[in-house]
């Protein structure tokens with residue numbers, strides 16, 4: 179398996195690179211469903227980079243506690259700085275998400291059944307422009323691993339690039355996304371070269387798409403997924 183990409187050298191520049199290329203549109207995409215997240219209490223924020231979504235979520239929801247996972251220490255430091263006084267509600271985890279185990283399911287199922295303490299489940303997962311750092315198989319494994327650590331009411335917000343049908347897809351989105359992958363491959367060592375099929379991976383793990391909005395002629399999408407009840411079939415992919 180390839181090592182995770184190294185985004186640390188980009189941590190301070192990242193925001194400016196984004197504004198220069200996409201203006202405010204990526205941030206609009208990240209925050210599209212923010213108002214639907216005000217009831218969440220325990221969030222898992224994966225690969226949030228310099229933490230612009232995390233900071234907005236903390237401001238919008240004064241009760242939320244966040245576990246933020248990223249393989250870059252500089253990105254996690256930037257995320258914590260950006261949260262300011264709200265940083266006490268964040269726990270950071272420096273880890274490659276492909277191997278990270280959600281904290282709520284560290285105990286064995288037997289230990290859980292006999293424990294008096296209730297198992298705390300996450301009720302929100304956020305991945306903004308992060309699943310595109312993984313292959314389809316890695317997204318599928320991640321979704322199956324996270325699913326038992328999520329409450330039935332849990333939401334998963336996703337922001338991603340997409341290739342819309344028609345000329346916008348073939349003439350704009352496809353070359354643009356290829357260019358982004360080449361650039362990040364050179365700058366961070368990212369080995370992935372194509373968008374994963376994250377929708378099929380999430381569906382296979384039992385998630386249901388509730389809402390989808392797109393911007394820039396369908397090149398940027400915001401999605402809201404629901405975990406729903408845990409069926410035995412949705413954990414079948416777990417090792």
Ligand SMILES: C[S@@+](CC[C@H](N)C(=O)[O-])C[C@H]1O[C@@H](n2cnc3c(N)ncnc32)[C@H](O)[C@@H]1O
Pocket residue numbers: 182183184185186208224225226227228247248249250253273274275276305306307308311
């Ligand atoms: C493309 S940036 C996206 C940052 C931010 N979410 C945004 O919306 O711009 C990807 C982030 O995910 C982190 N990352 C990439 N691969 C990872 C992995 N396998 N495990 C954990 N973090 C990873 C990077 O360090 C970086 O902070």
